[in-house]
Amino acid sequence: xxxxxxxxxxxxxxxxxxxxxxxxxxxxxxxxxxxxxxxxxxxxxxxxxxxxxxxxxxxxxxxxxxxxxxxxxxxxxxxxxxxxxxxxxxxxxxxxxxxxxxxxxxxxxxxxxxxxxxxxxxxxxxxxxxxxxxxxxxxxxxxxxxxxxxxxxxxxxxxxxxxxxxxxxxxxxxxxxxxxxxxxxxxxxxxxxxxxxxxxxxxxxxxxxxxxxxxxxxxxxxxxxxxxxxxxxxxxxxxxxxxxxxxxxxxxxxxxxxxxxxxxxxxxxxxxxxxxxxxxxxxxxxxxxxxxxxxxxxxxxxxxxxxxxxxxxxxxxxxxxxxxxxxxxxxxxxxxxxxxxxxxxxxxxxxxxxxxxxxxxxxxxxxxxxxxxx
Ligand SMILES: *Cc1c(COP(=O)(O)O)cnc(C)c1O
Numbered sequence: 556x557x558x559x560x561x562x563x564x565x566x567x568x569x570x571x572x573x574x575x576x577x578x579x580x581x582x583x584x585x586x587x588x589x590x591x592x593x594x595x596x597x598x599x600x601x602x603x604x605x606x607x608x609x610x611x612x613x614x615x616x617x618x619x620x621x622x623x624x625x626x627x628x629x630x631x632x633x634x635x636x637x638x639x640x641x642x643x644x645x646x647x648x649x650x651x652x653x654x655x656x657x658x659x660x661x662x663x664x665x666x667x668x669x670x671x672x673x674x675x676x677x678x679x680x681x682x683x684x685x686x687x688x689x690x691x692x693x694x695x696x697x698x699x700x701x702x703x704x705x706x707x708x709x710x711x712x713x714x715x716x717x718x719x720x721x722x723x724x725x726x727x728x729x730x731x732x733x734x735x736x737x738x739x740x741x742x743x744x745x746x747x748x749x750x751x752x753x754x755x756x757x758x759x760x761x762x763x764x765x766x767x768x769x770x771x772x773x774x775x776x777x778x779x780x781x782x783x784x785x786x787x788x789x790x791x792x793x794x795x796x797x798x799x800x801x802x803x804x805x806x807x808x809x810x811x812x813x814x815x816x817x818x819x820x821x822x823x824x825x826x827x828x829x830x831x832x833x834x835x836x837x838x839x840x841x842x843x844x845x846x847x848x849x850x851x852x853x854x855x856x857x858x859x860x861x862x863x864x865x866x867x868x869x870x871x872x873x874x875x876x877x878x879x880x881x882x883x884x885x886x887x888x889x890x891x892x893x894x895x896x897x898x899x900x901x902x903x904x905x906x907x908x909x910x911x912x913x914x915x916x917x918x919x920x921x922x923x924x925x926x927x928x929x
Pocket of ligand 1: 625626627628650653694698723725726744745746747748757758759879
């Protein structure tokens with residue numbers, strides 16, 4: 556499905572790579588209709604639709620997928636489609652920029668936002684206000700501690716209270732988890748990350764189980780607010796998706812090997828990776844993830860913040876940069892970028908594992924840890 560972009564060829568030329576449709580406007584028929592279905596480039600675009608079709612298949616999304624200009628544009632559309640006064644419950648540990656947006660912009664618009672540790676379903680259930688809670692937002696595994704929320708359990712709790720469940724599945728990716736099949740209503744991805752995989756596109760994805768009024772409102776939010784992805788970016792994302800499965804497999808295998816290796820390292824206090832049996836979310840992760848546990852992990856460096864920053868300063872092969880999911884491995888002292896109020900411990904380095912030789916990655920990190928502790 557991904558490797559051949561559903562096997563579609565261009566009907567005009569038989570090209571196996573379809574063209575990029577860049578038109579902003581479309582010819583009207585003499586009878587004043589728009590028989591092609593396209594009118595203007597802000598609500599819809601044929602190249603965007605091609606990529607959306609692939610993503611809908613990968614997520615088993617019966618209602619389809621929508622592409623946005625960024626992961627944040629996709630995520631915030633889910634909240635903009637709610638009503639002022641609606642109550643939403645979200646994971647306390649999640650992508651920092653979205654957490655900040657919920658506590659500032661969403662709150663300014665009148666949404667009542669409550670953050671809870673959704674890895675504890677008892678806490679999620681206690682936070683629900685039946686009839687008032689309209690959306691539960693979870694991220695699993697969640698940045699940057701990789702806590703695991705039970706998707707099927709969260710869906711049951713959300714639905715019992717009359718709310719929908721949306722899952723930020725960026726770090727699981729459809730290679731490991733398909734949240735809609737576990738009962739979620741909406742799945743969101745930063746297409747920027749492993750789906751594109753080459754650190755050269757900013758994009759967001761939503762996919763839905765049911766073509767209902769809420770999904771229709773999200774479509775209107777995208778069309779009227781102008782949040783659609785551009786056709787060149789949609790093309791690049793589709794190109795990235797062709798190698799998604801081989802990249803995701805290699806990155807997950809390397810991440811597992813590195814997690815095991817550094818869990819026993821004398822300069823590492825703790826490795827946070829859901830694939831390790833000692834991780835508190837391991838059992839739930841093993842039940843809802845397949846093909847391994849993803850490409851993201853964190854290490855807590857012995858010696859605290861100074862030793863963590865010192866280690867990041869000394870890597871060579873790993874690149875010191877934010878973001879994740881690309882073919883190149885990245886390391887980041889996460890507390891520095893998240894700032895005050897972060898649940899991220901100061902000794903934590905977040906690692907995004909790429910496709911380089913895992914032994915080279917291990918040697919480079921090992922040398923940086925040794926040098927920082929010398
Ligand atoms: C990067 C990221 C986002 C936001 O995506 P952008 O494309 O940067 O807007 C949201 N959630 C997670 C988990 C991410 O990693």
